[in-house]
Every structure is written in structure tokens, then in C-alpha cells.
Amino acid sequence: MIIVTGAAGQLGRQIVERLLTRVPAGQVGVSVRVPLEAQAFADQGVRVRQGSFTDADSLAHAFEDASQVLIVSVDRMGEEAVQQHRVAIDAAVAAGARRVLYTSHMGASASSEFQPCRDHAATEEALRASGVPFTSLRNGFYAASAVQFLGHAMQSGQVVLPADGPVSWTAHADLADAAAAILADEGRIDGPTPPLTAAQALTFDDIARIATDVTGRTITRTTAPDEQFRQQLVGGGVPAETAGQLLGIFAASRAGEFAAVDSTLETLLGREPIALSTVLREQLPETAADRGGRTAGARGVGG
Incomplete structure (x- = not known):
């Protein structure tokens, strides 16, 4: 089962919508803090479970039977963000996911002038240390x-x-389409993507x-x-x-x-980006x- 976190948010919701055009709803699960916010997906046959990056036990339930887990980065900065991402990575590994995916940033670097890019770099290091194949979507x-x-x-x-x-x-729409394409074609890109x-x-x-x-x-x-x-x-x-x-x-x-500027996103989309x-x-x-x-x-x- 493909699990997508943050499916009530702007990016996560669009990723699930695009993914459902590629794989059956029964193969998709979402982890959200408030399940009612994902009721529309539940009505389509998607498995909806409560999960929070601040509650490892909830993620163990939300990630059950996962083949892939897409971790949508949190709207936080600094160590709080990195710690929450580590909790999600550990939960995905413990659930037996074959691959962990993460919405990173094209500027991910430990030396970036922008704090979230330093956070993304730290999260990518945690992915490398997890021992599980991963894909970092450098959006x-x-x-x-x-x-x-x-x-x-x-x-x-x-x-x-x-x-x-x-x-x-x-x-957002293009990045969601690209994430869905990569999820539906497991292992298409290993490690960090080129800039999307x-x-x-x-x-x-x-x-x-x-x-x-x-x-x-x-x-x-x-x-x-x-x-x-x-x-x-x-x-x-x-x-x-x-x-x-x-x-x-x-x-x-x-x-x-x-x-x-990179052509990878256009290749994944099969069209020019918006x-x-x-x-x-x-x-x-x-x-x-x-x-x-x-x-x-x-x-x-x-x-």
C-alpha cells in the first residue's frame, strides 16, 4: 500500500488526487491529523487513518502494511521540523516500507542561507541513514x-x-503530478531527484x-x-x-x-510545466x- 502523509494539505491532497488516476484506491492510504478532513478520499475507497509526526504510535497504525511512504514535509522550521521528519522516517522503516519518499527542496543544503533548506538537507541525511531506499523530491x-x-x-x-x-x-499541480508518477513507478528515481x-x-x-x-x-x-x-x-x-x-x-x-532550471519535471509530466x-x-x-x-x-x- 502507498501511504501519503499530509493529505489534507495543499500539496498532499493534490498528490493523492493524481495518484488515484494511476493506481486503484484500495492501494492508497493517507495519514492525516484530522481524518474528517480526508473524508472525500475515504468515500473513494482510500484508507484514511489518523497520524501525527508528534505521535509515533499513531504513525505505526497509519503506516501499517506500507510498501511506500511519502512524507510531506511539515510547515515548521529548525530542529522541530527535522525531529518530526525523523519520527516519520523511523515509523516508515518500522512499518516495513520498501521505499521512503520525501518532499524536499531544490535548494536543500547544509550551508543554505534559508533555514528550511538546511532542514531539508538534515532530513535527507536521516533518510540516507535509515538503511531503506529513498527518493527525495527536490521541488x-x-x-x-x-x-x-x-x-x-x-x-x-x-x-x-x-x-x-x-x-x-x-x-503545486505540477509537483503533485510528478510525485504521483514517481510513486506509481516505484524506484524510478533513487536518492535525490534533479531539481523539479x-x-x-x-x-x-x-x-x-x-x-x-x-x-x-x-x-x-x-x-x-x-x-x-x-x-x-x-x-x-x-x-x-x-x-x-x-x-x-x-x-x-x-x-x-x-x-x-531542469528538464526532469517536464519529462515526468510529459508536457511543459505550468x-x-x-x-x-x-x-x-x-x-x-x-x-x-x-x-x-x-x-x-x-x-
Whole structure:
């Protein structure tokens, strides 16, 4: 049985949806903290069990009869994240899984400027030490994060962020399709994958231009000093430690940690990855197309 954790979350849910187009529902199980949130999968014949990375006993039950376990990384940073991942890895090994898969990041490195990438590197070391074959899905940076960073730009007309470098912003839907393909073809990729990225690496200057074209509103990019951005975050209620970690995204992008573009995702998908312009068109609150294409911005860029 293929077990997927975090199936109530944005990525995990989409992975299960895609997986069900490839394998029978009876061969799929999900581990979720709140089973009711996965009721739609249960209704399709998927085995739904409660499991938490902070409760090893619950994972022993959730991972029972596992042939493969996909561990979707937690929304935490630092040692808390790594420890929870270790608990899940140990539970998968104890359950007899032939392979453990993990949603890592293209920038996974012990020397990364971005804390989660250091956490992913530590988790990959735990996978290597587990003694079980593993696949680490080195996902590109979520395109949804680029949308979030645009913040109030649709109202203010400005994207005010620290200096950045190019980032391979990649759609959740594509990463979910790739994970499902790898799960359905056990052993297709052993160890860390190449970077699973979209076809372009873009800066926020690029994104501002794309957002302008997609929405028909003029969006300009303004660079804020790192310390000013940190103070704005803290002033808005973000804990100081978290604000520092968020700044790490920009430091890492300036260092080129997220700039790689690789064809592996396209090969797994059998098509071109979704362009960021498409993601923006779908997720920004109001696009030119929504207004009936009354501006030249309805043309779109890159897809």
C-alpha cells in the first residue's frame, strides 16, 4: 500500500488526487491529523487513518502494511521540523516500507542561507541513514509563494521586497503530478531527484512585469533594505525569529540557490510545466480577463 502523509494539505491532497488516476484506491492510504478532513478520499475507497509526526504510535497504525511512504514535509522550521521528519522516517522503516519518499527542496543544503533548506538537507541525511531506499523530491520553490509575496500590490501598484535573485517558481499541480508518477513507478528515481522546476527562473522585477501584463494594472518593483523589511514584518506581528528566516529566502535567491532550471519535471509530466503567468492569472484577485479583457494586459506572458 502507498501511504501519503499530509493529505489534507495543499500539496498532499493534490498528490493523492493524481495518484488515484494511476493506481486503484484500495492501494492508497493517507495519514492525516484530522481524518474528517480526508473524508472525500475515504468515500473513494482510500484508507484514511489518523497520524501525527508528534505521535509515533499513531504513525505505526497509519503506516501499517506500507510498501511506500511519502512524507510531506511539515510547515515548521529548525530542529522541530527535522525531529518530526525523523519520527516519520523511523515509523516508515518500522512499518516495513520498501521505499521512503520525501518532499524536499531544490535548494536543500547544509550551508543554505534559508533555514528550511538546511532542514531539508538534515532530513535527507536521516533518510540516507535509515538503511531503506529513498527518493527525495527536490521541488522547485512553490509558485503560490510568489503570489503571496505580491501582497497588496493589486491595490498599491508596488511590490516592495528586499533585493532578490532568480527563482524557479513551480506550480503545486505540477509537483503533485510528478510525485504521483514517481510513486506509481516505484524506484524510478533513487536518492535525490534533479531539481523539479518550471521552465524559467524569474526575479521579482520579472514577476512585476508579468503581473502587469496579466492583470492590466501597472505593478512596479521597489527594493527595500533587508532591515527595513525585517522591521515591517515584526511591526506587523511576525515573530523576530520568523522574520529573520523569511529574509533568508532573499539572501538565498541572491546567492543563486533557487536559480536552477531542469528538464526532469517536464519529462515526468510529459508536457511543459505550468508557467508563472498562468498561476498569476488563476490566483490574483482580479485579472484583465476577469474584466472582460478590456486592456492590453489580457495577452499574458510566458504561457
